[in-house]
Amino acid sequence: MSSKFSLVLKSSGFRVLQTLVGIVIGLLMMPFLIQTLGKELYGLWIVIGSIVGTYYLLDLGFNQAVTRYVSKYIHQNNPDAANRIINTALVIYSILGVLVFLASIVAAYFGAESLMQNSEQLTLAQTILVIVGFSIALEFPAKAFPGIISAYMRYDYIAKIRMLKSVVDALCIYLLVSNGYGLISMALITLVTGLISTILFIRFSLGLFKGMQFDQKLIDLSTIKEVFHFSKWVFITDFSTMLREKMDIWFVAFYLGNIALTVYYVAIRLVEYAIQFLMQATGITGPIFTELYAKNENNKLKDAVMLFLKLDVALGLVAFSGFCILGSSFIEVWMKGAVPTNESFLCLLILIVGRLSIYFTSPINSLLMTLKKHHVISWLSIIEIIISALLCVLIIPVYGIYGAAVAMTVPLIVSRLITLPFLVKRYVELELFELLVRFSLVVVVHAVFLTFVYVEWIKGNSLDLAFIILSAPVVIVCSLVISFFLFNRQEIGLLKKKFTKNGFLNKVG
Structure with missing residues (x-):
């Protein structure tokens, strides 16, 4: 069995395991949260989750395109081209991360009221929207690196990180909610574990790609045209999928x-x-x-x-x-x-x-x-x-x-x-x-x-x-x-x- 096929099999196995762990955690946590928080507050958490999920649309479909081109250049043993894509994407995603945070503030103070049933929920919802929006904003710069994982077929590592995050999130949320803490504590937990998992992902990616360089000279905005040509239809599909799910x-x-x-x-x-x-x-x-x-x-x-x-x-x-x-x-x-x-x-x-x-x-x-x-x-x-x-x-x-x-x-x-x-x-x-x-x-x-x-x-x-x-x-x-x-x-x-x-x-x- 080839090493490539072994990696594919290993990655697939851990992805399935991650999915099973996520399903089990969801099946256990959902009734607990409904019974502990109540149907109204849990419904508020669902609404907030659906709102912040739209922030990922600011990715504009670039993620799949960047992944495709970085993986392609690494396979072609062209580290300069891969570094050019990564450095350029890092700048773009950092800007998009700022926009995500600003969008969360706008959603909190100008859009949340229409979905809230009373003024008490409004203040709570605004606080959570800002916290979760900041958490997602911190994830955006890491979107410059998934092509490295793809090139080296190490999806198993990503699955392990996500699986560990799911377990830690569930345990921390269970402990805090059981002791009377509410939705804000849940939002803070996802912020902290999300930041830690993002740092681990970046460190592992840089460890795989030994030729990684960070230099202002490698930022090439002209490459965006090529990337955008592929990403535009991906963005439309992602946008419609998000709307269908939310x-x-x-x-x-x-x-x-x-x-x-x-x-x-x-x-x-x-x-x-x-x-x-x-x-x-x-x-x-x-x-x-x-x-x-x-x-x-x-x-x-x-x-x-x-x-x-x-x-x-x-x-x-x-x-x-x-x-x-x-x-x-x-x-x-x-x-x-x-x-x-x-x-x-x-x-x-x-x-x-x-x-x-x-x-x-x-x-x-x-x-x-x-x-x-x-x-x-x-x-x-x-x-x-x-x-x-x-x-x-x-x-x-x-x-x-x-x-x-x-x-x-x-x-x-x-x-x-x-x-x-x-x-x-x-x-x-x-x-x-x-x-x-x-x-x-x-x-x-x-x-x-x-x-x-x-x-x-x-x-x-x-x-x-x-x-x-x-x-x-x-x-x-x-x-x-x-x-x-x-x-x-x-x-x-x-x-x-x-x-x-x-x-x-x-x-x-």
Whole structure:
């Protein structure tokens, strides 16, 4: 096994572990915080988190572009060019960091009031916005260095830092909140641990790149044009993704208040955990598609796209089946009555359909990125956001949190499952009709399976934690067996070779 493939495997393993640790911490901390702080204050924390999350848009898409070019020049053994990009990016990100801090002050004193339900919350929200904004501002200069990590394939170190930060954050927050400290203490903890993790990241990056230099002469603003040409469509996609992930939170907070938002957010978090895990499992398509495209192996590229499409559908249906069968009982056990189970569960089922629409078609997104046609996704994302915003305004006041879930899901189904497959046919001829037939068959069988389980096994009863844990593997295995019919004989053979000595991933590595 090559050293490169070993690093890829090591990095992937730690990324999955980091995701699992984050999910476990989230599952433990969320009910604790809701019960300790109360639904209203926890809802305020959610709103603030969604606001400060928009600060990352000031990155302007440069992060991926800088990472791409720094990694490229290090691989080409051109340290001067890499240093030129890093030094220039360091200046730009330092300026952007100042803008982030100024934006947090503006948001605190000129924009927070519209989202607050009373004057007591306003002062608290303003303080937290400034603290968290300052924390994010301190992170921005470090965005000049991730290309070094990419070049040396040391994502495992980043995963370790983030995993350690998550654990320390959780322990400190638990101790302080348990002793009567509130949201400000939580914000200060994230500030301190964020600063420490940023320093560790920079030190490790500089240790990897022995040719690193810092010199004013290396600042070359003319390189920004080249970087921006790549980053502009990335920025549009990132902007629309951020809005998709935050917009319903803002609308629910505005129309329904923080208590309703907390109920809705339970569903959001479970959906996010599921999608994060699924993306870690199959989010490796970019390097594979790029290598096949570079070698002009178009038939193998098409086969790889179809294989990953089917893998995503298979794993996505496992997640959907698990939520349908065990989701309601899990929320009841998890939240211990802190939120209405049925309301959160229905929102969960609606939201997961929309997010799975994105996950199912993520190999097509990677393909379009490989072909430098990622503007298609950007335009689709913009249209999705506009329609979702209009639907939020129209139906949230009438249907509450259910309306929010529908508003975010319907445009994604139409865009990703119907429109995108037709658009991609302009660039690559994929066997999508075969996939549609197999998908329809598998969905019907899954529906029969879910109905049988619910009627004959669950029978509308609430399950305890032990039963949920024991039955989850059964649900997973049954769903995977049903999804087996998605694959043809050639794809099954390829999957068998996937992790063998001469398998597909080893060739890529």
